[in-house]
Amino acid sequence: xxxxxxxxxxxxxxxxxxxxxxxxxxxxxxxxxxxxxxxxxxxxxxxxxxxxxxxxxxxxxxxxxxxxxxxxxxxxxxxxxxxxxxxxxxxxxxxxxxxxxxxxxxxxxxxxxxxxxxxxxxxxxxxxxxxxxxxxxxxxxxxxxxxxxxxxxxxxxxxxxxxxxxxxxxxxxxxxxxxxxxxxxxxxxxxxxxxxxxxxxxxxxxxxxxxxxxxxxxxxxxxxxxxxxxxxxxxxxxxxxxxxxxxxxxxxxxxx
Amino acid sequence: xxxxxxxxxxxxxxxxxxxxxxxxxxxxxxxxxxxxxxxxxxxxxxxxxxxxxxxxxxxxxxxxxxxxxxxxxxxxxxxxxxxxxxxxxxxxxxxxxxxxxxxxxxxxxxxxxxxxxxxxxxxxxxxxxxxxxxxxxxxxxxxxxxxxxxxxxxxxxxxxxxxxxxxxxxxxxxxxxxxxxxxxxxxxxxxxxxxxxxxxxxxxxxxxxxxxxxxxxxxxxxxxxxxxxxxxxxxxxxxxxxxxxxxxxxxxxxxxxxxxxxxxxxxxxxxxxxxxxxxxxxxxxxxxxxxxxxxxxxxxxxxxxxxxxxxxxxxxxxxxxx
Numbered sequence: 001x002x003x004x005x006x007x008x009x010x011x012x013x014x015x016x017x018x019x020x021x022x023x024x025x026x027x028x029x030x031x032x033x034x035x036x037x038x039x040x041x042x043x044x045x046x047x048x049x050x051x052x053x054x055x056x057x058x059x060x061x062x063x064x065x066x067x068x069x070x071x072x073x074x075x076x077x078x079x080x081x082x083x084x085x086x087x088x089x090x091x092x093x094x095x096x097x098x099x100x101x102x103x104x105x106x107x108x109x110x111x112x113x114x115x116x117x118x119x120x121x122x123x124x125x126x127x128x129x130x131x132x133x134x135x136x137x138x139x140x141x142x143x144x145x146x147x148x149x150x151x152x153x154x155x156x157x158x159x160x161x162x163x164x165x166x167x168x169x170x171x172x173x174x175x176x177x178x179x180x181x182x183x184x185x186x187x188x189x190x191x192x193x194x195x196x197x198x199x200x201x202x203x204x205x206x207x208x209x210x211x212x213x214x215x216x217x218x219x220x221x222x223x224x225x226x227x228x229x230x231x232x233x234x235x236x237x238x239x240x241x242x243x244x245x246x247x248x249x250x251x252x253x254x255x256x
Numbered sequence: 257x258x259x260x261x262x263x264x265x266x267x268x269x270x271x272x273x274x275x276x277x278x279x280x281x282x283x284x285x286x287x288x289x290x291x292x293x294x295x296x297x298x299x300x301x302x303x304x305x306x307x308x309x310x311x312x313x314x315x316x317x318x319x320x321x322x323x324x325x326x327x328x329x330x331x332x333x334x335x336x337x338x339x340x341x342x343x344x345x346x347x348x349x350x351x352x353x354x355x356x357x358x359x360x361x362x363x364x365x366x367x368x369x370x371x372x373x374x375x376x377x378x379x380x381x382x383x384x385x386x387x388x389x390x391x392x393x394x395x396x397x398x399x400x401x402x403x404x405x406x407x408x409x410x411x412x413x414x415x416x417x418x419x420x421x422x423x424x425x426x427x428x429x430x431x432x433x434x435x436x437x438x439x440x441x442x443x444x445x446x447x448x449x450x451x452x453x454x455x456x457x458x459x460x461x462x463x464x465x466x467x468x469x470x471x472x473x474x475x476x477x478x479x480x481x482x483x484x485x486x487x488x489x490x491x492x493x494x495x496x497x498x499x500x501x502x503x504x505x506x507x508x509x510x511x512x513x514x515x516x517x518x519x520x521x522x523x524x525x526x527x528x529x530x531x532x533x534x535x536x537x538x539x540x541x542x543x544x545x546x547x548x549x550x551x552x553x554x555x556x557x558x559x560x561x562x563x564x565x566x567x568x569x570x571x572x573x574x575x576x577x578x
Contacts (some may be wrong), residue, residue, distance in 0.1 A: 049472050071474030079472065086466030088330035089519040095461075102462055102473040150465065154473065 001027055001062050001157050003048065003078075003189055008057035010043055010213075017043045019213040020057065025206075027157070027189040030181055032200040034193075035210035036234050041193045042083060044210065045160050048191070049080040061157075075103030079156030083163050085143050090136040093146050097122055100153030121153035125179060141172040148176060158189040165196060177203045197238065197250035201225050209233045231256055259517050259527060266530035270312065273534055277308045277541035306436045309443070311540045312533040314431075314499055317446040317491035319532020320525055322506020323513075324453045327460035327521030328484045329392055333569070335507035336372075336492040337562075339396030342503065343403035344375025345496035346427060347410075353423050354410045365441055368497035373489035375399055380481050429500035429555020431540050442498035449490025450529065452483045457522030459483075464521065502555045504562020505532050511569065 004024035010017045018040050025031050033041050046052040048059055050066050059066040061077055069077065079100075087096065100121065101114040110118075122128045125145045130138065135146060144164065151159060161180065165173045173196070181203055184190040194200045200207060200221075207224040209216040211233050217224045225248070230238045236252045243249055278300055279285055285304075289296045318336065325334040325341075336342050348371020352364045382395040407427070414420040459480040462470035471477055495502070513527040536554075539561070543552040 046468070051468060051471050071471070071476055073474075075472060075474035080469065082466060082468040082472075084466070086469065087464065088466070089327075089464050089521060091464060091518060091520045095518075095520055096464070099462055099465060099473070102458065102475070147465070150469075 001189070003027075003059070003061055003158055003191075005044075005048065005059045006057055008044070008047060008059070009055045010040075010047060010052065011055050012043075017213055018047070018054065021213070021215050022057075023208060023215055023218055025158075025189055025191055028184055028187050029205035030184045030190045030192065030203055031206040031208060032192050032194050032204035033208045033210060034195075034197070034200055034233060035216075039210040039233075040213040041210055042162055045080070045162050045191070045193060048158075049078050049160050050074045051080070072103045075154065075156075077156060078158045078160060079151040079154045081147060081151045081159070081161040081164055083166070085140075085147055085167075087135045087143065087147075090134045092131070093127060093133050093135055093138070094118065094122075094131040096135050096146055097127065097149045097153050100150040103154055117155055118153045121149040124152055124182070125149040126175075140167050141169065144168055144172060144176060148179060152179075152183065156188070158191065159183055161190070161192045163193050163195065165194060165199065173199060197225075197230065197252070198248065201240075201248035201250045225250065259523055262516050262527055263530060266527055266534060270530055270534045270537070273538050273541070274308050274312060277311070277537050277544075278304050280541050281544050302435070303433075306439045307431050307434050307540070308537055310434050310439050310498055311431050311537045313439075313443045313446050314495040314502065315505060315533035315536030316529040317449065317495045317532070318502065318505035318536070319509040319528040319530075320450055320453045321488045321491045322508075322532075323510040323521070323524045323528035324456055324460070324484055324487060325506065326510055327463065327524070328456065328480070330463060331392060332511070332573075333393070333507070333566075334396075335504065336376075336488060337501065337503035337505075338400070338507055338566070339379060339392070340398075340400030340403055341372055341375045341379065341488060341492050342496055342501045343400045343407070344378075345369070345372035345493045346501050347371050347403040347407050348374075348493070349497055349500075350407050350410045350423050350427070353419060353426065354414060356415075356419070361437065361441065365445070365494060365497035369445070369489060369493035371403075372493035372496065373485065375403065376485045376488045376492070380485050426500050427555075428553040429502045429558070430551075430553045431499050432551060432553075434498065438498050442494045445494035446491050449487045449492075449494065452487030453491065454525060456480055456483050456487065457525055460521035500555055502536065503559050504565065505536060505558060507569075508562055508565050509535060511565075 002024055006022045007020045008018050009020050035041050047054050097118050098110060101110055101117060105114050125148050127145050127149045130142060164176050177199060180190050180192060204221045207221050208218040209224060209229055216233055217229050227238050227240055235256050237254050237256055239251050239253050241249045285296045285300055290300045291297060322335045326332055345368045348367035349364050352367040378399060379395055411420055411423050459475045462473055462475045509532045510524050510528045513524055513531050517523050517527045539557055540554050543554050543557050546552055
């Protein structure tokens with residue numbers, strides 16, 4: 001299933017946030033969206049997940065317009081992990097993860113299939129031992145895992161994550177990215193907004209770079225992660241190399 | 257369904273307290289005499305039973321409205337009284353008293369419902385969508401002081417001393433001398449409102465993760481908002497119309513219930529209704545048997561009980577934040 005957007009424009013309070021952009025995402029791959037603050041990354045994600053209606057243009061899943069689907073159907077197709085981890089009531093972890101089944105479950109609670117999906121999601125994110133814990137008593141890293149499990153529990157065809165690494169230490173960053181990678185390997189589409197260029201270079205299959213509401217570059221990682229494109233996108237000079245064991249390193253060295 | 261045992265326990269407690277409240281009063285009427293055809297049976301059937309039924313309905317309405325508002329706003333301090341919805345309903349009702357419309361039985365409730373609906377709608381409009389605790393609290397404070405001062409204006413401009421007294425005593429909130437007519441008017445509206453409130457449950461759960469996450473899972477936020485506004489407007493409007501302002505029920509009850517029911521918003525709704533009914537019927541029985549010259553008004557008793565509770569809650573939040 002292909003997720004694509006065509007001539008997408010979005011205006012907020014008279015300011016152009018997205019300026020007639022088009023593109024598409026492949027399932028089975030991790031696409032990382034890069035770009036400076038205010039480049040329009042989060043706005044693109046909210047259009048792709050159907051939260052915002054673009055001023056013009058359209059988002060399509062295969063050949064169906066995203067906004068023609070009802071909320072529940074859309075929720076089964078596209079899972080969104082919003083930027084800020086938001087947990088307002090001190091409910092237990094199992095309940096939080098269970099909320100991810102809302103697009104699937106009927107009015108009167110969860111089916112056996114729902115419980116299975118919740119168990120699988122908690123397994124995949126190592127949350128099983130947290131199941132009875134209260135969500136607000138968790139550490140930042142644990143909360144990140146639980147909220148990821150919540151999205152995974154919905155088993156969406158497309159998983160959209162907005163800066164899932166914010167406030168995570170390096171070990172937990174690897175954990176989250178590894179899980180997203182596994183999800184893509186299972187044939188689902190994964191789209192992630194990141195700010196860490198090294199992590200992007202390491203985990204992305206494809207990279208899309210945004211600047212001022214437009215798409216500066218998009219394509220396979222090696223074609224897009226170049227010093228030239230990064231300089232244009234962020235206004236910084238970057239050095240691109242490899243670690244002793246062969247992983248890519250992308251280090252910003254100075255402002256241009 | 258969660259909390260089956262808790263709900264069953266609360267329902268049993270409610271029935272026991274309702275029976276006690278029928279027996280208790282200036283004279284104790286033992287259940288044996290309830291179904292006769294002498295004077296004590298008349299007291300039970302025509303005076304105490306409608307009062308108890310109305311008390312239970314109003315308690316359930318306020319408890320559930322409080323639980324829904326707290327869930328919708330993701331704010332544990334939300335309450336129709338604290339945030340001015342009750343005051344708006346009262347303003348509506350006072351307006352009808354001021355103009356003497358209250359002679360027609362359904363006009364006062366209609367005005368109160370309109371007041372509550374407008375109040376809740378304004379709150380939702382001003383701050384509901386942002387989920388910002390500060391913005392909403394401020395909106396509530398302003399709404400309740402605006403409604404309060406307009407009510408005072410009505411009182412000071414009242415055409416006759418009779419109207420003034422009528423407004424002032426009515427404002428203090430009580431279940432004294434309520435009849436089956438009041439029950440017939442209030443209970444169907446409260447029931448309708450509670451259907452709307454109950455239907456918000458799953459959406460409120462989803463809001464636990466914030467509005468974006470909830471919407472991404474297919475929750476229709478504007479439908480939820482309408483249900484909350486209608487539900488709170490109907491329940492609180494009908495309650496205020498029937499008994500004046502009885503504050504703090506919606507604030508206290510969900511907090512009392514959460515340690516047993518858990519924090520999941522949908523799981524708090526039904527227990528809050530049952531516990532609210534229990535609280536109001538119980539408190540009303542106590543003000544009735546207190547040995548005072550004239551009966552203590554229920555609304556005043558609840559405020560005396562509720563304000564310290566609110567302060568204790570703030571202290572607890574303060575400790576948790578620091």
